[in-house]
Amino acid sequence: MTQRTKLVLLILFGLLFSISLNAQEVQSFEVNGLKVIFKQNTSNDIVSANMYFKGGVTNLTEKQAGLEAITLDVSSKATKNYPKDKLNAALERMNSQINSSSNDDFSSVSLLCVKQNFDESWKIFTDVILNPSFNEEDLNLEREKLISAVKQVNDNPDALLQKEVSHEFYVDHPYSIEVNGTEETLSSFTSDDLKAYHSDMLETSRMLLVVVGNTTLSDLKSMVNNSFGSIKKGSYVTKMPPEVEMSEPSLKVVYRELPTNYIQGTYSAPERGTDEGYTMLIASSILRDRVFEEVRTKRSLSYAPAAFYRASFSNYGAIYVTAVNPDTTIKVMINELQKMKDEPISEKELTNKIRQFLTGYYMGNETNQSQANGLAFYELAGIGYKQAVKFIDNVNKVTAADIQKASQKYMKNLQFVLIGNPKELEVSSFMY
Amino acid sequence: MTRSFRIFLLFILISLCGVSVYAQKYGIYKKTLDNGLDVIVINNPAVPLVTVEIDVKNGAYTESPGYDGLSHLYEHMFFKANSKIPNQEAYMERLRELGAIWNGTTSEERVNYFITAPVDSLKECVQFMYNAVTSPLFLKDELVKERPVVTGEYDRNEANPYFHLNREVSKRVWWKYYSRKNVIGDRDVILSTTPEKMKTIQHRYYIPNNSALLLAGDITPEKGFDLAEKIFSKWKRGPNPFDEYKVPEHPPIPENEVVVVKKPVNAVTMQCVWQGPSVGKDPKSTYAADVLSFILGQETSKFHKDLVESGLAYGVSFSYYTLNHTGPITLFAQTSIDKFDACQKAVFDELKKMTDPDYFTNEQLENAKTILATNEQYGRERASQFVHTVGFWWAVAGLDYYLNYIDNLKKITREDIKNYLEKYVVDKPHVLGVLVSPDQAEKVDLILNIKEGEIKDDSKN
Numbered sequence: 001m002t003q004r005t006k007l008v009l010l011i012l013f014g015l016l017f018s019i020s021l022n023a024q025e026v027q028s029f030e031v032n033g034l035k036v037i038f039k040q041n042t043s044n045d046i047v048s049a050n051m052y053f054k055g056g057v058t059n060l061t062e063k064q065a066g067l068e069a070i071t072l073d074v075s076s077k078a079t080k081n082y083p084k085d086k087l088n089a090a091l092e093r094m095n096s097q098i099n100s101s102s103n104d105d106f107s108s109v110s111l112l113c114v115k116q117n118f119d120e121s122w123k124i125f126t127d128v129i130l131n132p133s134f135n136e137e138d139l140n141l142e143r144e145k146l147i148s149a150v151k152q153v154n155d156n157p158d159a160l161l162q163k164e165v166s167h168e169f170y171v172d173h174p175y176s177i178e179v180n181g182t183e184e185t186l187s188s189f190t191s192d193d194l195k196a197y198h199s200d201m202l203e204t205s206r207m208l209l210v211v212v213g214n215t216t217l218s219d220l221k222s223m224v225n226n227s228f229g230s231i232k233k234g235s236y237v238t239k240m241p242p243e244v245e246m247s248e249p250s251l252k253v254v255y256r257e258l259p260t261n262y263i264q265g266t267y268s269a270p271e272r273g274t275d276e277g278y279t280m281l282i283a284s285s286i287l288r289d290r291v292f293e294e295v296r297t298k299r300s301l302s303y304a305p306a307a308f309y310r311a312s313f314s315n316y317g318a319i320y321v322t323a324v325n326p327d328t329t330i331k332v333m334i335n336e337l338q339k340m341k342d343e344p345i346s347e348k349e350l351t352n353k354i355r356q357f358l359t360g361y362y363m364g365n366e367t368n369q370s371q372a373n374g375l376a377f378y379e380l381a382g383i384g385y386k387q388a389v390k391f392i393d394n395v396n397k398v399t400a401a402d403i404q405k406a407s408q409k410y411m412k413n414l415q416f417v418l419i420g421n422p423k424e425l426e427v428s429s430f431m432y
Numbered sequence: 433m434t435r436s437f438r439i440f441l442l443f444i445l446i447s448l449c450g451v452s453v454y455a456q457k458y459g460i461y462k463k464t465l466d467n468g469l470d471v472i473v474i475n476n477p478a479v480p481l482v483t484v485e486i487d488v489k490n491g492a493y494t495e496s497p498g499y500d501g502l503s504h505l506y507e508h509m510f511f512k513a514n515s516k517i518p519n520q521e522a523y524m525e526r527l528r529e530l531g532a533i534w535n536g537t538t539s540e541e542r543v544n545y546f547i548t549a550p551v552d553s554l555k556e557c558v559q560f561m562y563n564a565v566t567s568p569l570f571l572k573d574e575l576v577k578e579r580p581v582v583t584g585e586y587d588r589n590e591a592n593p594y595f596h597l598n599r600e601v602s603k604r605v606w607w608k609y610y611s612r613k614n615v616i617g618d619r620d621v622i623l624s625t626t627p628e629k630m631k632t633i634q635h636r637y638y639i640p641n642n643s644a645l646l647l648a649g650d651i652t653p654e655k656g657f658d659l660a661e662k663i664f665s666k667w668k669r670g671p672n673p674f675d676e677y678k679v680p681e682h683p684p685i686p687e688n689e690v691v692v693v694k695k696p697v698n699a700v701t702m703q704c705v706w707q708g709p710s711v712g713k714d715p716k717s718t719y720a721a722d723v724l725s726f727i728l729g730q731e732t733s734k735f736h737k738d739l740v741e742s743g744l745a746y747g748v749s750f751s752y753y754t755l756n757h758t759g760p761i762t763l764f765a766q767t768s769i770d771k772f773d774a775c776q777k778a779v780f781d782e783l784k785k786m787t788d789p790d791y792f793t794n795e796q797l798e799n800a801k802t803i804l805a806t807n808e809q810y811g812r813e814r815a816s817q818f819v820h821t822v823g824f825w826w827a828v829a830g831l832d833y834y835l836n837y838i839d840n841l842k843k844i845t846r847e848d849i850k851n852y853l854e855k856y857v858v859d860k861p862h863v864l865g866v867l868v869s870p871d872q873a874e875k876v877d878l879i880l881n882i883k884e885g886e887i888k889d890d891s892k893n
Contacts, residue, residue: 043477043478044478044809044812044813045809046809046810046813085732088730088731088732089732089795089799092730092731092732092796092799092802092803093795093798093799093802094802094806095799095802095803095805095806095807112810114806114809140743141740141741141743144743144746144768145746145747148698148699148746148766148768149746151698151699152697152698152699154698155593155695155696155697155698155699156592157591157592258591259586259587259590259591260584260587260588260591262591289524289528292524293521293524296581297520297521297524297577298521300577300578300579300580300581301580302581302584303581303582303584303585303587303588304584304585304588322584322587322588322591323584324584324587349528352525352528352529352531353528355528355531355550356527356528356531356532356533358531358550359481359531359532359533359548359549359550360533362479362480362481363479363481363533363548363816365479366478366479366813366814366815366816366817367813367814368813
């Protein structure tokens with residue numbers, strides 16, 4: 001090989017390597033009080049742009065339950081510069097997707113498109129955010145769909161279980177307000193309500209923009225400046241929802257004629273992004289493996305035993321199962337909770353678990369959209385997006401002693417909800 | 433720059449891009465081993481993971497009534513003892529050592545098993561999958577223990593009201609060979625199955641010339657093919673199962689039928705199903721079907737405006753599920769009891785109008801093709817999921833169908849869509865299912881002009 005060809009090879013390899021490094025770099029800048037987080041990814045042609053609105057249900061009174069969700073939903077139907085048909089035709093022509101969603105902690109309007117259509121899609125995306133029409137007929141149509149969706153939560157035992165769990169766990173807490181509204185509140189909103197609420201939302205101190213994809217920092221800065229450079233800044237401060245502590249265990253039974261029982265036991269859990277938060281991630285994952293092995297593999301008591309740690313600003317951990325014999329099954333699961341407290345896990349189990357957990361983490365970060373949501377969660381939770389980048393390091397620091405300590409501290413006073421019609425029920429089995 | 437240097441540069445660039453004689457589209461590469469095993473490598477190094485997946489041409493379509501649900505039970509048994517691993521506990525322990533996340537699925541015409549793990553576990557993962565697929569033991573004790581787990585899955589399905597709607601409609605659409613579409617299967621068959629039946633399935637279908645190995649993620653085709661050759665070439669080929677165990681053709685639906693399913697629900701749901709094309713026999717109609725579905729899915733379409741924007745339905749869809757042994761064409765609509773009558777009339781009026789020349793615009797036709805193509809692009813972003821899509825197409829239609837899918841969609845004309853509708857939908861027998869709460873069922877019965885005893889009352893099941 002000649003010197004010249006070696007040089008060419010070196011340049012080619014260098015180019016590939018630098019692309020790969022750049023793809024990992026997360027940057028941020030501010031325009032008119034709007035914080036923007038940007039991660040360039042040139043390995044595909046997709047761009048994910050997401051505007052988050054802070055506060056979630058902490059912005060709402062009980063009578064306003066669902067107002068933020070319906071406001072964003074209707075806002076994407078028609079805008080000042082894109083009446084309904086023009087908006088839909090443009091999005092369909094490009095297959096650019098604009099969606100809104102709301103959870104207890106924040107709401108978002110998201111854009112997914114290919115880079116060739118980013119400029120044109122951005123115009124629609126920003127018009128949806130800045131200039132929605134809030135037509136009466138759009139509101140009425142969406143209202144009917146949303147009321148139907150709220151009612152249909154009762155048709156699905158898993159959805160109903162999560163609703164009941166939330167009611168039992170978050171008593172006198174901001175999360176007790178239904179983020180998607182109730183039949184009553186959704187029926188009451190007028191288009192003026194939506195317009196007024198939207199006007200309040202539209203201040204840069206209440207917003208966060210996260211873009212991941214195949215575009216450049218300079219292009220993005222210019223686009224953000226043109227679109228959001230002159231809206232009001234405001235002085236919004238996020239009110240973080242308080243942690244929940246339970247002083248005693250409980251069981252609520254919701255009777256339904258079902259072929260099996262849907263059960264979840266919920267306990268207080270630490271904040272995400274703290275040392276205890278990383279520990280609880282691993283502890284929950286170990287608990288999940290153990291209940292799977294004891295309940296499903298060894299005893300065939302259930303198809304679906306699980307354990308998890310909710311991803312919100314005020315958290316719970318939980319064990320979950322569907323079983324025809326609730327007493328027997330829950331005893332086995334609680335025994336596993338107790339073992340987490342009594343016996344430190346082995347180094348081998350910890351090492352393997354962290355390795356497996358990180359596989360799941362990477363799988364959850366394969367798309368630009370999922371990476372944007374991950375960065376946004378960290379930023380909105382007050383942890384800071386830079387910590388999101390250190391996620392793997394923080395998980396690797398978790399020790400067996402940390403897990404035992406966190407299990408002892410948190411895995412107690414379980415708030416159980418059971419949906420079904422069990423033949424027998426020994427309430428004491430659930431009192432843990 | 434000299435000519436020889438340009439050629440050299442081209443060679444280097446090709447090497448860097450990992451292109452080989454097996455090169456295909458979208459970073460997908462295929463090679464067939466001497467034993468007939470198709471090896472498919474999907475190169476996407478976005479994250480340092482690799483997914484190892486086995487796909488087998490097995491599933492409900494291979495099941496006579498005596499085997500109804502056993503492809504699915506077999507899928508559960510895959511994650512248990514084999515010649516190298518003594519039991520399920522050890523199996524799970526090994527997966528944790530590999531850092532692997534695992535699962536399997538069973539559908540009408542495909543069963544797949546997959547583990548996703550850090551790329552440094554690749555070789556061990558491929559070896560692990562080889563052991564699992566080639567040497568399952570079907571220990572009696574493990575089989576007996578797994579039966580209630582599968583019926584537990586069955587219980588969860590039955591707790592979902594839409595499962596009942598789908599089952600009642602499917603039983604009537606595939607009236608003669610229902611077991612060939614019934615993935616979850618029959619409880620009694622599941623509870624009484626034996627290791628011998630599992631072995632029958634293994635010897636018949638779990639052979640390399642009826643399977644594919646897919647490797648997706650941070651892996652080059654050269655590395656993937658090399659590993660596959662070293663580890664999987666020992667797997668002994670067998671006779672093509674479909675030569676001896678032919679899949680019977682589903683006879684047409686004899687006449688239009690209505691079934692009302694009564695469950696405690698808060699909306700009225702219509703599911704209307706026709707027998708659609710088989711991809712092997714009529715591929716052109718499958719492309720036309722997909723394009724039509726994505727025309728109707730557009731919010732600017734007449735279909736959406738007349739049914740959803742009018743306020744008659746909360747949502748509607750008209751879709752075709754691609755299968756090689758008669759895929760269903762399904763119309764879904766959801767509404768309230770007050771609007772049910774107007775909605776069901778409007779739905780059938782809409783069907784009559786679909787072959788009108790002005791039912792959709794040229795722009796909507798082209799948009800549908802763009803949407804399908806871009807959705808594929810979005811789907812490819814996630815290698816650990818995209819591998820399942822590729823495996824599905826391999827099993828149902830062949831990999832070439834998928835690789836040429838977008839090109840063939842582009843060729844679809846209005847005439848093709850009209851032909852598809854006339855061949856499979858317009859004036860063709862269908863089964864209409866309606867899911868409604870028991871207290872509102874009488875109104876639905878009246879609207880549909882159903883006499884008592886004429887149709888099945890599912891609430892008595």
